[in-house]
Amino acid sequence: MSNLERPSWLEYPDSRVKLELKAVGEREQLSLLCNPQGLGSLTSALLWLSAYTDPTSLSLSGLPFVRATGKVALSVVMANDRDRYQGRIVRTDRDSQFEWQVHYLSLREVAIELFRVAVEPDYVDVFRPHLDPRSDLAVGIEIDSTNRGA
Helix, strand or coil, X not given: CEECCCCHHHXXXXXXXXXXXXXXXXXXXEEEEECHHHHHHHHHHHHHHHCCCCCEEEECCCCCCEEECCCCEEXXXXXXXXXXXXXXXXXXXXXXXXXXXXXXXXXXXXXXXXXXXXXXXXXXXXXXXXXXXXXXXXXXXXXXXXXXXX
């Protein structure tokens, strides 16, 4: 598995994404709270990664515009097999490190849906990928249009 170098010009100025692990009901959720520029930069990073069909990965928590609360870490890892889901979240240690295992075509679908969230006037403000039910937790990607929380 290779780690590619993402072009820095894919990042919008003033991008901010807050990554946190929180309880939602009886289940844990990885939450990404984005300002509008952060959502654009996150979308660009996912589209960029989806252009590669070889097994590769990208640490979302390692992106310069992502701030993780606590020790939470999330990486996107390209999966070889495609199914009807938009990936699976797997806990890689006992605590707070996770992999989003996803086929490049499914990742591209996620990025396009995130783009719609960002540009449509009547967008929803939370996007939840349709993950495999065997996922260790859920993911919510939220746009903070007030530009306060991220």
